Amino acid sequence: MMDKLIFGRFIPGDSFVHRLDPRAKLIFVFAFIFIVFIANNTATYAALLIFTILIILLSRIKLYFLINGLKPILILMAFTFFLHIFFTKEGDILYHWKFITIYEEGLRQGIFISVRFLVLVFVTTVLTLTTSPISITDGMEVLLNPLKKLKLPIHELALMMSISLRFIPTLMDETDKIMKAQTARGSDLTSGPIKERIKAVVPLLVPLFVSAFKRAEDLATAMEVRGYRGGEGRTRYRQLKWHVRDTIAVLSIVVMGAVLIYLRKYS
Amino acid sequence: MKTKSLAISGIIAALYVAVTLLIAPFGFTAIQFRISEMFNHLVVFNKKYMIGIVVGVIIANFFSPLGVYDLAFGVGQSVLALTITIISIRFIKGQLAKMIFNTIVFTVTMFLIAIELHLLYDLPFLYTWFTCAVGELAVMAVGIPVMMGLNKRINFNKLIED
Numbered sequence: 001m002m003d004k005l006i007f008g009r010f011i012p013g014d015s016f017v018h019r020l021d022p023r024a025k026l027i028f029v030f031a032f033i034f035i036v037f038i039a040n041n042t043a044t045y046a047a048l049l050i051f052t053i054l055i056i057l058l059s060r061i062k063l064y065f066l067i068n069g070l071k072p073i074l075i076l077m078a079f080t081f082f083l084h085i086f087f088t089k090e091g092d093i094l095y096h097w098k099f100i101t102i103y104e105e106g107l108r109q110g111i112f113i114s115v116r117f118l119v120l121v122f123v124t125t126v127l128t129l130t131t132s133p134i135s136i137t138d139g140m141e142v143l144l145n146p147l148k149k150l151k152l153p154i155h156e157l158a159l160m161m162s163i164s165l166r167f168i169p170t171l172m173d174e175t176d177k178i179m180k181a182q183t184a185r186g187s188d189l190t191s192g193p194i195k196e197r198i199k200a201v202v203p204l205l206v207p208l209f210v211s212a213f214k215r216a217e218d219l220a221t222a223m224e225v226r227g228y229r230g231g232e233g234r235t236r237y238r239q240l241k242w243h244v245r246d247t248i249a250v251l252s253i254v255v256m257g258a259v260l261i262y263l264r265k266y267s
Numbered sequence: 268m269k270t271k272s273l274a275i276s277g278i279i280a281a282l283y284v285a286v287t288l289l290i291a292p293f294g295f296t297a298i299q300f301r302i303s304e305m306f307n308h309l310v311v312f313n314k315k316y317m318i319g320i321v322v323g324v325i326i327a328n329f330f331s332p333l334g335v336y337d338l339a340f341g342v343g344q345s346v347l348a349l350t351i352t353i354i355s356i357r358f359i360k361g362q363l364a365k366m367i368f369n370t371i372v373f374t375v376t377m378f379l380i381a382i383e384l385h386l387l388y389d390l391p392f393l394y395t396w397f398t399c400a401v402g403e404l405a406v407m408a409v410g411i412p413v414m415m416g417l418n419k420r421i422n423f424n425k426l427i428e429d
Contacts, residue, residue, distance in 0.1 A: 084389070117387065128329065133329075159273065159277070160276050160280060161277075161322055161325070161326065163273075163280075163281070164280035164326060166281075167277065167281035168285055168326070171282055171285040172289055175285050176289065179289070202416070205286075205417065206416075206417060206420060210421060212279075216271075217271070217274070219278070220270050224270050228270055
């Protein structure tokens with residue numbers, strides 16, 4: 001399943017978007033998610049679409065690669081599109097054939113919701129495709145730093161995220177191995193009614209848990225032996241640097257927000 | 268926070284993600300059967316497991332098609348439900364009763380996910396809540412005997428405590 005989907009995958013590269021600071025990218029994406037909801041008419045949605053295409057071009061990720069990798073989502077999008085077309089009964093009738101009637105409002109709503117969805121998925125996917133999980137964690141740790149004043153354990157959270165990102169592939173391999181081992185013993189995980197499938201998960205989880213906890217214990221010992229004492233005074237191997245291009249990226253989203261507000265009011 | 272509980276939390280998070288991604292017939296969107304949701308029962312054994320589960324949900328939702336939306340709502344749901352459970356189970360006696368309570372809390376709080384899907388896809392709210400809740404209820408209910416059985420083999424409470 002994983003080979004077909006591209007969310008959460010990282011593709012190394014050297015484009016403008018790749019070189020941006022993870023902090024700038026995170027701010028950008030979070031702001032983008034908010035400004036998408038400003039859009040409410042044709043002009044605003046068109047502006048969003050153009051903006052998204054620009055981002056994709058700057059990231060030098062091939063469009064067909066994105067579309068191919070996001071196929072399951074695009075199918076879902078098509079589904080909601082048709083749901084809107086057939087179930088909204090407002091505005092002028094555009095097309096009528098036997099029991100199918102398409103209303104203007106339905107078509108409009110369908111297109112708007114699809115565009116909103118499309119730009120959201122594309123922009124967030126570009127973020128994960130161009131930023132390694134480790135630097136996303138680094139960026140998040142820095143951005144969440146002010147919350148330390150509220151006594152939230154930000155450093156520990158970030159470290160936990162790094163640990164789990166490090167171990168996800170390992171544990172996925174292990175899960176896969178155990179699945180194959182149990183299949184070889186005759187358990188059936190991929191077919192049959194859901195109840196049977198859930199039951200088949202039990203002999204999978206037991207060895208998985210046991211080995212995962214063993215790993216955690218080894219890791220804790222290794223950390224203690226190397227003198228881990230928490231975040232205070234810890235130095236970093238990878239240092240984040242804020243460049244002019246990062247400021248430009250953050251400014252561009254501010255400008256985009258202003259443009260959207262303008263278009264919403266005056267068009 | 269002690270190094271050991273930090274390491275265990277990290278690994279629990281990784282386990283949540285691995286199980287979500289691998290043993291997931293449908294892990295995202297309206298009809299969900301996230302097997303990893305049964306890990307939520309871990310807080311019944313020890314509340315320290317909460318942080319690992321939340322981190323797991325954060326990372327798993329990075330992989331979700333809806334990206335940051337799932338991050339906000341999914342994590343919100345987990346934090347809300349886990350907090351309710353941790354606060355209330357002090358007043359409930361017996362492991363089984365605690366786990367049943369936890370299952371109910373998680374099923375009910377799925378309304379947050381339904382709101383999210385309603386906002387994004389315009390899916391009908393009550394219907395979406397129902398489908399999400401059914402999936403969650405099924406997984407969490409099956410999770411009760413599974414986690415109890417697991418607890419007999421590996422003592423969850425003792426593992427994270429010392």
